[in-house]
Amino acid sequence: MESPATxxxxxxxxxxxxxxxxxxxxxxxxxxxxxxxxxxxxxPAGVTVDEAGLTRATSVREGLRALIAENNAPPVDSPRPDDLDPHARSDLAGLVAELPLVLDIGGPAPRLVPRPGLSVVDAALATLVAAVPPAVADGTWTRLKACREPSCRWAFYDHSRNRSRSWCSMGLCGNRAKGRAFYHRNQ
Structure with missing residues (x-):
C-alpha cells in the first residue's frame, strides 16, 4: 500500500x-x-546560482534537517555516525535572519512571502522557511521527521494516527536498528 503524500x-x-x-x-x-x-x-529556468547561494542553500537544508530531527525520538545506538551537524540549528537561525519575510495581505488569505529584492536563491530559501510557521500552527510540522537511523536521517512525513513512526522505512532502517538491538541483548 502506498503511503499518502506529504x-x-x-x-x-x-x-x-x-x-x-x-x-x-x-x-x-x-x-x-x-x-x-x-x-x-x-x-525561473536558467537562473544563475553562485557559490555563496549554494553554500546558503546547503546550510538551510541541514538546519531544516536538524529541526525535523527534534520531531522524532533520539537516534538509536549505532556504530554508524550520526551525520547531523551539531551546529546546523543555530546556523539556520542566523541564516533565516538574512532571509526576511513580509506579510502579504494582497491575496485571499494573509501569508508570509520573501521580501522583495532578495536574490533568486534567497527568495526560494525564504519561501521554504515560510512554510514552517503555518505547519507549526496547523499541527503538521511535528509529523515531518528525520529517520532515527543515524547514518540515514532521511526526511519523512509521519502519517500514523498516533504520530509514532520512527523510521523512514521499517523494512530497511527499522530492521537494521532492531537487528543491532537484538544482537547486543544476546551478547
Whole structure:
C-alpha cells in the first residue's frame, strides 16, 4: 500500500532535505541547485546560482534537517555516525535572519512571502522557511521527521494516527536498528 503524500508545502521541505542522502548529495553543484529550484517553480529556468547561494542553500537544508530531527525520538545506538551537524540549528537561525519575510495581505488569505529584492536563491530559501510557521500552527510540522537511523536521517512525513513512526522505512532502517538491538541483548 502506498503511503499518502506529504502535504504541500511541507513536501517541498521534505524533498529539499532529501536532496542529501546517505550515499549522495543532490545539491553538490550550482547546476544541481539551479535545476532543483527551477523544477519546483521556486526559481525561473536558467537562473544563475553562485557559490555563496549554494553554500546558503546547503546550510538551510541541514538546519531544516536538524529541526525535523527534534520531531522524532533520539537516534538509536549505532556504530554508524550520526551525520547531523551539531551546529546546523543555530546556523539556520542566523541564516533565516538574512532571509526576511513580509506579510502579504494582497491575496485571499494573509501569508508570509520573501521580501522583495532578495536574490533568486534567497527568495526560494525564504519561501521554504515560510512554510514552517503555518505547519507549526496547523499541527503538521511535528509529523515531518528525520529517520532515527543515524547514518540515514532521511526526511519523512509521519502519517500514523498516533504520530509514532520512527523510521523512514521499517523494512530497511527499522530492521537494521532492531537487528543491532537484538544482537547486543544476546551478547
Amino acid at each position: 502535504p504541500h508545502p511541507l513536501s517541498l521541505i521534505e524533498e529539499f532535505i532529501n536532496t542529501r542522502g546517505p550515499d549522495a548529495d543532490g545539491l553538490s553543484t550550482r547546476q544541481q541547485l539551479q535545476a532543483w529550484l527551477a523544477g519546483r517553480d521556486l526559481a
